[in-house]
Amino acid sequence: MNTTPKSMKKEILSHIRTYLLESDSATKVELSERLEISFPTISKFIAQMEMNGEIISVGLDESSGGRRAKRYKYNPEYMLGLAIYLEKAETNYVIFNCLGEIKERGDVSSVLEENDLHLLTMCIERVVSDYPKINSIAIGVPGSVDNGRIFYIPGYEQFQNLDVKGFYEEHFSIPVVVENDMNAAVLGYQQNRGVKDNQSLVYLYSGQNGPGAGLLINGNVVRGNTFFAGEVSFVPQNNNQNFRQALENGPKYDDIAFSMDYQIEPISSLVASLTAIINPHTIIFCNDEVDEEIIEIIAIASSKYIPPEHLPNLTISDWRQDYLYGLQSLGINLLINETIQ
Amino acid sequence: MNTTPKSMKKEILSHIRTYLLESDSATKVELSERLEISFPTISKFIAQMEMNGEIISVGLDESSGGRRAKRYKYNPEYMLGLAIYLEKAETNYVIFNCLGEIKERGDVSSVLEENDLHLLTMCIERVVSDYPKINSIAIGVPGSVDNGRIFYIPGYEQFQNLDVKGFYEEHFSIPVVVENDMNAAVLGYQQNRGVKDNQSLVYLYSGQNGPGAGLLINGNVVRGNTFFAGEVSFVPQNNNQNFRQALENGPKYDDIAFSMDYQIEPISSLVASLTAIINPHTIIFCNDEVDEEIIEIIAIASSKYIPPEHLPNLTISDWRQDYLYGLQSLGINLLINETIQ
DNA sequence: AATACTTATTAAAGGCTTTTAATAAGTTAT
DNA sequence: ATAACTTATTAAAAGCCTTTAATAAGTATT
Structure with missing residues (x-):
């Protein structure tokens, strides 16, 4: 059932985040009407989120005949995501905010070619300690993935049957998503083209x-x-x-x-x-x-x-761009749906 | 959002119904644990449902060391469903209960061949007045269906672009589902074979x-x-x-x-x-x-x-059997999920 | 400028479900 | 047969969201 207070809070949070990010900014009334959540509840969440710095007040609306409404924006820097591409010859990574804006790109020697998971772990460790706001990790691989476990990845036997999601979620206490490169690309296209x-x-x-x-x-x-x-x-x-x-x-x-x-x-x-x-x-x-x-x-x-x-x-x-966008949107989904506080 | 009291009630009801039908019988504690709904809530719903005759007490469990628990069964006759198959040469119908047990079968002259929707309406009218407990209608057609509207049905132009679901839900105030014959069959196979x-x-x-x-x-x-x-x-x-x-x-x-x-x-x-x-x-x-x-x-x-x-x-x-079963299970889904009271 | 009117926000009351405590109804051991 | 222990059920308290009412802050009109 989805009636526990905790799951309720989570759901309300993700709805508010999604709407604020999609529509750039909103008033409490807009949120209440669009999300079909009562005004007092929205008000409570907005107050909390503003206190945390997750959203920012951006002034008053023009009056529409009565008291002017406060308008809020999502603070895209509140949380960051990390996307990593394991490709044959190279391993690239990207750090981005909730709007998909890229804060940093980088690469390490190919994790796949070196057949070395530790390389990947170290890379993530460094990035995560440099950017403590990172709250999701999305990893793209050229192989079949079943719920975060690499199922079939011809040529890179060290990664075969590895529960990447389980391992890194345990290790970093950050939500992780792993996806096949083509699936990420098609998701990216879907998101990108609306x-x-x-x-x-x-x-x-x-x-x-x-x-x-x-x-x-x-x-x-x-x-x-x-x-x-x-x-x-x-x-x-x-x-x-x-x-x-x-x-x-x-x-x-x-x-x-x-x-x-x-x-x-x-x-x-x-x-x-x-x-x-x-x-x-x-x-x-x-x-x-x-x-x-x-x-x-x-x-x-x-x-x-x-x-x-x-x-x-x-x-x-553009395949590479769709792939990037797909991983990012998987990561942003985790930020929006899994981060609770 | 799914937090309104009404949708909550609906969801709790369908969960209780589903579990009782799947597991044949249950105690309040079992329901509470399996559905992750608190005991008092389950208790309240069970009391109401027993009063309505929707569930029946079937005595006490053997003791497991303490007070013996009451066991409840779903009353399969509480609601009935009607499934209708429009085929080229014949139009058959079946009346069934929540367990899929057939109460009556029958046929009318082919609605499609006669190209006569009124024939179908009259058939349903008769059945519904004979069986006032009928609470869902499932209609199978040899054509494409989009959300209850017949989208493409070569050869039977009178039915082309007809919103069958909308029309009959309005007319009978009973939930209606319309589905293509092959889709119904594959759903039926899925249900039937678990x-x-x-x-x-x-x-x-x-x-x-x-x-x-x-x-x-x-x-x-x-x-x-x-x-x-x-x-x-x-x-x-x-x-x-x-x-x-x-x-x-x-x-x-x-x-x-x-x-x-x-x-x-x-x-x-x-x-x-x-x-x-x-x-x-x-x-x-x-x-x-x-x-x-x-x-x-x-x-x-x-x-x-x-x-x-x-x-x-x-x-x-067996295609015919799967088709029947598919329509029935669509109908039973309506009974379980849409009937509220 | 004062009054009537709009609209946003805050406050209070009500309706759910859940959590926790209390009670009832059995079983087992002495 | 009574005490100690389990387990089911009932009762009370608490938490959360919604609905409704009240207040605050503007705008438009006279």
């Missing part, structure tokens, strides 16, 4: 281990039964090839030998498969892999398979 | 409009951006055919000319596509379309495409 939160998105990329996809269905990350969801390499296509083979090898027979780009066909076919199965709202491609022109050709080619009215939007985005 | 509620399931069938699928991903029904999700007919496959064509026309070249059943290959390929994209826990086939032997052949054929450890369970089920 996608409605129950839509379905697919983020396509071609990684070093072959192409793959990050999936959001009805707004939720899809991991699959054996964390195999999004492994679109394996989708069977024409000519007894799967998607990866078709992409790499090109056509094996003459029909489309004169296709300008032999990758168009497998991609369009994959778009059709995705549409016929999950009918997503948008499919996102990486900006270093396609351009607007190719996108349009793909769209046309896909409508060979699927009635055009059902085809998703095909868009292009 | 599938964990965040797993992904695919229900495959070959309807008169070609094959299709009902999808549950992370436990939620997937409708898609344009209600096209599950239209697996359109999945591109080998030999420039989509799934439907491959199924209907058979192979067009020689490689697999001696395949025992030429439908094996397209189905296995579809299983592979589903796995590579959403990696479901289980794929369900209809018992009048396949048997155990074929299932095994499909499983083997699929592992040509996908590492076997990622393949879903392939199972067989």
Whole structure:
């Protein structure tokens, strides 16, 4: 049940924080009406939060015919988040505030390449002691993650089956979230572009281990039964090839030998498969892999398979930025929802 | 916010009902501990519900060292549900209690074939006046449904774009749920087989409009951006055919000319596509379309495409029964969650 | 400038549930 | 059979949010 006083307080706090951050500033009446929480309760929380320095009074509103209302802003520096990217060749980190503004970036030698968890721990220790306001840690990894535990990360056996979330939450007493890089990217896209939160998105990329996809269905990350969801390499296509083979090898027979780009066909076919199965709202491609022109050709080619009215939007985005944004938004969610006091 | 007294009461009620129905019977202490609601609150609700006849005292427990506890059971006859299936050639209905026990079945001439909503209204009117305890109506239709509104139902234009839920809730003042037949079936399978509620399931069938699928991903029904999700007919496959064509026309070249059943290959390929994209826990086939032997052949054929450890369970089920069960469980959900007093 | 009118904020009362204490109803041991 | 001990239930007190009433602080009008 969610009726204990503590969970109530937590919920009210996150609603107030979310609204203040989203709308930049608010009065008590606005909060009360929007959040459907009574005025006295809002008033009590606001007083407490102002005392803690979590929110700041920014003066009085223009009068709307009566007494002028006090307007409050969230203090974005009240809490900070730390996002860490474990990539093959490098390990970067970013410190950001509740608005997603970056306070510091940095890197350490690749935790994955060195196969050394201790390196990561030391990095976090240093950052956390430099920035005592850090209240959440988001870690992105190129592998499958199950509730903070790294489930499958080919090539980096030291990290296989490691409960990163459990370990660091114990170690630092700070909420931790761990997420797969593609899932973080698709979440980042969703947040960044203001996608409605129950839509379905697919983020396509071609990684070093072959192409793959990050999936959001009805707004939720899809991991699959054996964390195999999004492994679109394996989708069977024409000519007894799967998607990866078709992409790499090109056509094996003459029909489309004169296709300008032999990758168009497998991609369009994959778009059709995705549409016929999950009918997503948008499919996102990486900006270093396609351009607007190719996108349009793909769209046309896909409508060979699927009635055009059902085809998703095909868009292009910046993968690294989405990834960053996704990790940040996971971290900010922890700040907003998990920090209680 | 969910803190208003009314929504609180509603939530407590549904929790008590759910637990009593799932566990057959309970004491106040059991309810209090399991639901994490204080004993006095449970006690108050139980007293009220017993007075209404919603629950029944079934005597005292054996002593566990002290005063013996009273044990309570839910009275399954307290509320009834009505489920109606609109099918091409027939319209059937079922009246059931909270345990899913069927009190009466019946049919009227096909509402769809006659293209006559009034027929349905009259049928419900009669049933509801015969059984005043009916407190929920679940309607299954062979078309796309968006929040109770029939969105797309080829062939029955009178029903196109009809807000069935809104209309009947207004008309009868009883909660109504409308669901697509395949979605109801996959929900029914989930409930009936006690599938964990965040797993992904695919229900495959070959309807008169070609094959299709009902999808549950992370436990939620997937409708898609344009209600096209599950239209697996359109999945591109080998030999420039989509799934439907491959199924209907058979192979067009020689490689697999001696395949025992030429439908094996397209189905296995579809299983592979589903796995590579959403990696479901289980794929369900209809018992009048396949048997155990074929299932095994499909499983083997699929592992040509996908590492076997990622393949879903392939199972067989009774479609009509799952459909019925799905509608019933939607109806029972309304009884449990929406009835307040 | 004084009065009527708006609107924000504070204060008091009421309705929930939870926590804690008290009582009732059994069981076990002497 | 009585005392000591368990456990269920009832009763009272406390906490928290909401509703309602009262007050404060402006604006507009005469």
